[in-house]
Every structure is written in C-alpha cells, then in structure tokens.
Amino acid sequence: MSISASEPRYALAGTIGFEEAQEPRLMGGQCVQCGVKVFPKPKICSVCWGVEQREAPLATRGKLYSFSVVHAARKGWPSPYAIAYVDLEDGVRICAPLEADLAHLPALDTQVELVVGTLRTDADGGAVLSHRFKPLQEAR
C-alpha cells in the first residue's frame, strides 16, 4: 500500500492519504520508540518523548462515542451540522464531522466508517475537505 501526500485544501494538512485503490485513509502518527498512536501526528510522543514518529494509517472503522448537532456555528460554517467523537478500532479517538440524516440520528455506539467530504467552504468559495464518519450500511 502506498500513501500519497494530501492535497492543500484539507482542513488538517497531511491527515488524509489514499491507498492505491483510492480508498481514503486517515493518517495519524505512531511513535517509533513506544508504539503509541496519536492523531494528528505529533512532533514528540507525549508518553515517552520519542521524537521519531512514523505516518500511520488509522483504522477506518470505529464506534460512535457521542455527537451533537450544531446549530449555533462559528462565522463561515454552514449549520446545522453534526460533530462527533469516534473511537477507532485501533484505540484512537477522533473528533469528526458525522455524515448522517439529521432527521434520523444514529444511536450511540453505532458502527461508523471513514469517508472524506466537504467540511465547509473557505473565504474564496473553495471547498475545504476533511475526514468524516458515517454510519456503516447494514449488509443488504
């Protein structure tokens, strides 16, 4: 699997990589010394102070820990939108926009999976992309 560098219009630079089949991956850091995974990739490991961090594709699935539908947003953010904490299968908690039908909100602990989509538009009208999570579709 090769991971390419991210494009500039991501809300968090360098956090989205793509597998060869073009499936997006959320990129965190893993400490070379002690193995702890953190998102986003830090310059130093807060646990062991190791300064060598490798880029680590994080699990693409996790559980919906909690979320809120934001109606009072900051200036420039379209609302309402849903924001969540997702607990990934590899032990990392991610704050992420939740892609869900706001009229039929998912239950907590629902399985969710990574997608990449538009977060908001910047001052000159361009789309700013970020990681997002959406409830996993049941097998039909």
Added chain:
Amino acid sequence: MRKVAVIGAAMGRIGRYPELMFQDLGWPAVKGAIEDAGLERNDIEAVYCGSAYGGRLAGQRALRPLGMTGIPVVNCENACSSGATAFREAWHAIAAGRYDRVLVLGIDKLSMLGGGVLPGQPEDWEVDVGLTMPALYAMRARRYMHDFGLTREQLSRVSVKARRHGALNPYAQYQKPVTLEEVMAARPVADPFGLLHCCPTGDGAAALVLCAGELVAQSTIRPVWVAGAELTSGRFVTGFRDITTAEITARGAHEIYEETGVDPQDVDVAEVHDAFAIAELMYYEALGFCKKGEAIHLLESGATSLGGRIPVNMSGGLLSKGHPVGATGAAQIVEVIWQLRGQAGARQVEGAKVGLTHCTGGGIAGLDHGACAITIFKT
C-alpha cells in the same frame, strides 16, 4: 505558611455593556473591594488580575483610573479559571510571606467579541473540524444521558433551578425565572442543548482584598478565612476517555479535601462552574456531593436549592448570573464571601460556615479541560 483571610469583596452586575470601556468595567469593583475592607489604595502591595479575553495589561488598564499602578501587577490567563488562578496566586503570595495585603481582580468584556459562540482555541485540530464549546458539552450530555438514563426534561431542570436563584440576585445578568417548558422549547444551540441550557456571554468584574492573618484584627470587617486554594491542569490522554466524568475536577477536589481536611459533607454553600446544564450535574459528582449517575436525584430532591442540604449556585450560577470568562472565578468567590458573612440577601443560606468555589474550563484537544481551580473558605 501563614493564615490568609478575605476582608473585602465587590462586583458589579454582570451584563452586556458594549458602551463601557474595559477600564471602566474594572475600577468600580477594585474601589468597592478596597472600601469594603476599610482600607486605602496605598495599603495594597500587589495586584493579581485574571482575564481571558482582556488582552495585554488588563490589570494595569483597570487600575490606572484609580491611580493605583506603581506596584507589582501580575496578569493571569487560564481561560474560565483566570480569576480563580489570580486568587490562588494572591493567596499563596501572602501565605508564603511575600505580601500582607493584596488585591485580586477578575475581569472580562465579552461584548467586544460580538455575539454567538466564543472563538475557538487557535491551532486546535478539533476546533478546525467544527467543534465548539457548546458542542463539546453537548457531547458530554448525550453520552451521560445514554449511560445513566438522564432525560432532556431532567437536564432542563438544572436551568430552571439556576434561573430561580438568579432571580434573587441583583448582580445576575438574568433575573427572570424560566419554566421547564421555556427551557425545553428554546431555540437549539448544540443538540441536546437549547439556548437556556447554555450560559450567556457577558461583561463583568469582581474584586477581592486578601490580608495576612496577623493583620486581620486591624480591620473592622469580619474576616472569611481561606482554608485552601487548589489549581491543576487537565491530563493529556491520547486514547479513549470517559467524558461523563469530570476528571480534572474530581482530581482537584480530592486534592483540596485532603489538603484542608474538609469533607464534601461539610460544605454549606457552593458555587460550581455550570457553563452548560450538564456541567452542574457532572460537578455534583466530581465534587463528591453525590455518587456517579445520581446527580439529577440530588437536584430533584431540592438538596442543591435554597433551603436544601448543600445549596449550589445561589448566585444563579453561570447559567443565570452570567459568565464573563476571566471574571467568573473572582465573582464566584465574591458570592461565597457574601454568603459566609450573611450578606447575600434573599438568596442567603442560613448559618453557612464553609463555602466552596469551583471553576474549570478551557477547551483543548485531549484534555478534560485546560484548568481547574477550587477554593474552600471558612468563617
């Protein structure tokens, strides 16, 4: 360490005063606290000023109109705990023997930021993908509701209680009670929160005069003793953590109860950091007023209302009294000083002898909160 007492306390009514200059918001509280202590400005040896959004030299700007500069002024920023941090540093400076009489000022003017939600922490990745302060607490609320069966109607009772007590406080930003129906129907801010589950933004200043124990006899006012003042910061956790537990508050509470020998059962009146309705419930538990998951029963029993076993937020709390961020810690202390002196008017807790203030906040990714300051006072 020397004993330290609070001998002066003053604040103005919290509200939105966009026409008032920052300095003119501040000096009346300073003058009021010094006069309350029966002192003159030259008696004050140093000033500790807490402000979160006031910018540079907040203390000097508030003191200049009174001609009170020329002494050490220490400006403290610790988000919502700025004023309480300033108090703790002032207390410690006297306890350690550096000064005898010190003034603490907490001040912020949030109306200069415009309306709406507060700006997010710069360079915080959670903020960059859309997290707001109300949404952070709303996620705590949703998880708490899921784990402990709390309903939105029960959550709304926190706001009803806050506004009921705030209506008795002439210093509160909101002095009108609200009904459960009004709380439930208020416009949505961050689901499950509506507007009345969230504290307002406002402008305010509160000041206190602290004095070394051996000089207290020279003062005519009845002293209130500082039993302890605890400050801590949130621990950075890289993995999962339970956001229904207020980790930083529980740890700080444990430390101050150890340090002072005061038990949660000994507390007669408390001001806690109810920036959002769920917070008051989480802090009952973290401060040891009840067991985990039982906070709503404590509130519904009336124990935390006026006349109850452990009245909390008689000022109306942040939800009703208002939350001028950096001033809040000092304003909470002013309220508890008035309560322990028996000067709290219609919201007076009869016979209160032990008071606690709790201030925490500052959203920062990976930490429960940025800072937490807890102070215990005795008559």
